[in-house]
Amino acid sequence: MTDRPDILRIGTRGSPLALAQAHETRDRLMAAHDIPQEAFEIVVIKTTGDRVLDRPLGEIGGKGLFTKEIEDALLAGEIDLAVHSMKDMPVAQPAGLLLDCYLPREDVRDAFVAPHAGAISDLAQGATVGTSSLRRRAQLLHRRPDLKVVEFRGNVQTRMRKLADGVAEATFLAMAGLNRLGLSDVPAAPIEVTDMLPAVAQGAIGIERRQDDTRIATLLAAIHDTPTGHRLAAERAFLAGLDGSCQTPIGGLAVLDGDQVHLRGEIIRPDGSECLTESGAAPVADAARLGADLAAALRGRAGPGFFDG
Secondary structure (H helix, E strand, O other), rough: OOOOOOOEEEEEEEOOHHHHHHHHHHHHOOOOOOOHHHEEEEOOOOOHHEHHHHEHHHHHHOOOOOOHHHHHHHHHOOOOOEEEHHOOOOOOOOOOOOEEEEEEEEOEEEEEEEEOOOHHHHHHHHEEEEEEOOHHHHHHHHHHHOOOOEOOOHHHHHHHHHHHOOOEEEEEEEEEHHHHOOOOOEEEEEEEOOOOOOOOOOOOEEEEEEEEOHHHHHHHHHHOOOOHHHHHHHHHHHHHHHHOOOOOOOEEEEEEOOOOEEEEEEEEEEOOOOOEEEEEEEEEHHHHHHHHHHHHOOOOOOOOOHHHH
């Protein structure tokens, strides 16, 4: 890591997808400000979520496992900005950090990945599906309670190896990640959002900075995608209202229609036995309020103990 003050240091995880996202951020900054590539350094930071691969995320802390070490480096001045997959981000930032720059959102859909099946409905009774996502697990069991779901962590390449080794007959990936990695050879079938509501902020890249760093704030303002910001304002307020974490099966998606934002959100019992859904619309300026209102409505319907079984 360099100490040169003229170098822009971008902090990221080290997976192929995380690096692709960091490179996209760098390339957009280069284009927006006519900055040469040599002015950037990609700084790879290993997070707890990357180091501990033998246990479910919920057992080792939930959301924040893929961000804490990167945010610590940002606060310490070791990097100048941090690039994150927004679906991994807690809804609150540490004091002194700000997340107000989003790149244009990719495909929000989940992908069903199976070498010998084209859709969930093609899986045989009692087939094994691998996923580390409690949301996907709960959504799948709500639809197919006969299936066996096993823990399935790791990057895209690791999960494909596990499929090839017969650990499971199918898994899920995010279409956004497949697209960003150019993995058109992966046997993936997109699942429409009406069939499987994605994770909050799925497909979005967020760039975090120090709150008092006006130089970085000016640079990032030029690459911020306002429509994505409006959509995530609704979705992340919805998540915040439900105290969303990796231990809570939650789906949510906002779409824009002119100056209106439409939001659909759902909560699912971890065993898939019940799914509650709410939807609504509001002016874009009220996106966050819409998210909070939908969360409150679902909380009222769910009652205590909903997430226990």
